[in-house]
Amino acid sequence: MAGQAVGRGASPWVREDGAQHTFRVARDAFTQDSILSLERENIFDRCWIYVGHESEIPERNDYLTRQVAGRELIFNRDRGGAVHAFLNICPHRGAMVAREKKGNALGFQCFYHGWAFNNNGRFATQIAEGNYPPDFNAQGCANLTEVPRLESHRGFWFVNFDRNACGLIEYLADAAAIIDLVADQSEVGMEIVGGTQEYGVQANWKLLLENSFDGYHAITTHATYFDYLANTAGSMTQPLLLGDNNRSRGVDLGNGHGMVEYPAPWGRPVAQWIKAWGEDAKAEVEAKERRLVELFGPERGHRMARLNRNMVIFPNLVINDIMAITVRTFYPTTPGQLAVNAWTLAPKNEAAEMRRWRLYNFLEFLGPGGFATPDDVEALESCQRAYCNSREAGWNDISKGMMKSSPAADDEAQMRSFWREWDRRLGAGVAP
């Protein structure tokens, strides 16, 4: 990999030509171990990485364990209710102090030599006199290690392994306001509906990232899903308008974040009614939309109710506010493999019938058993497999819509904003 030329237009991996309106990404960026090393060092160790939602640990002493950016973490609430993220490793000899997925406990105990910790991370074992000096833990060497930075926005908690990183809100840039459009859908708060879908994909992580806000592939890859909607009475309100420049758009949200926004062709529990849900649900969904308008004004209220947003927060958080809300994060295990965690988010006070439709919508479209995700995964794995041809056919094209002043949701502007930031961060690692 030729790494000496760095900067716009001279990157070895991203070639943007404003005059020719072309944007190309090297396929080697999806396959090389050296690239993944650079990504770990310059992206995953320095950016704000999503760890979990506050509703997943609602009570004092709740905890869960999770792999985040290549680490094993404990995400928990202590006895006072404060939120923590610890590295899941015993300060003594390094065994994991929690090996289960979730629970509620006053503390953690390593089973190897029995070191115990309060759930605020403090060492809690009484050591017999004479084995260690009395001030052994004065510097905290026997406490659990907390992640260097932990901050939240509207219930979404993020960690950062770079102590000197900018604050979360500054990092989120315009994406913070899009998170607000999700968080404001309930006056009593949003919650992750019990359970995490966890699955592996044999593809580079950036392929799933691109796919998560790619409006262009919808009609071809998901032909059967749209056939399904069209053939299920009362499931669609209008055609999919991804290519309509007046009603849909692809947006750069700053710092590599981006989204597409477009009118929902399907029902949205918040808040676009479809006939399939029946007349009883109609009054409720319409009341929900009126309430949003009352709280936030007509423009923002209708936007929250009727527009879909597929958003990627750099580098690996997807919040898709579509027929249900999916929160999805993923991390590369090798250049050709990624691990996915996916959840669905819903209003806490949602009526049982709407919750049922929401889950129905989610499972119908998303996850390994959904109508769409298997086809997406098939495409991603197909790309990854074919990147073995990259010596002779080395470049992906991401130029769609470059000539437009206002790109639509089926253009690729939002992906270009990701790649520019990716390239900038990797270039920073190569430059002297």
Add this chain to the structure above:
Amino acid sequence: MEQTVEAAKADSWPATPIPERMALQYEVEQFLYAEAALLDGRKFRDWYALLASDIHYWMPIRRTVTSDNLDMEFTQPGDMAYFDDDLTILDMRLKKQEAGSSWAEEPPSRSRHFVGNVRILKVAGDEVTVEVAFYIYRSRLNSDVDTWVGRREDVLRRHGDSFQIARRHIFLDQTVIQSANFSTFF
């Protein structure tokens, strides 16, 4: 959700005379083998005809918990799941495959369903609750191989001289799904 040994004992079925139990066991096993053959033979519409109109086809999410938290091991109805289907969705799944643009099954995969450890847990009226262990092998394209192992709890309902499947609850022996998709029926 998990049929307990106690519940099975409370039922009169285990006290039924052996010849009668053997006959039903045989009937149930032959039905399950024939059903598996339909899936592996890609006769999906024939398989669909075996489903009752009120079928609940459900696969909850499983996660690693400590032994004192085993009640949290599986997600519950109303929580997240991998499948939570009624007959309409199962019909749409078939229509999706039949469309020829269901890319995870085009070209189609090759599967083999092994059904074993067949235990009749309960007989109530015209319904038989059956627990089976399953092992499913699937190969796709040139060399992609997936296997799924787990436990199924089926409710088979008398239908003429055969059965219909009125419930299929699928409990995988995996927490993180290792396969690219679940485009195969369980």
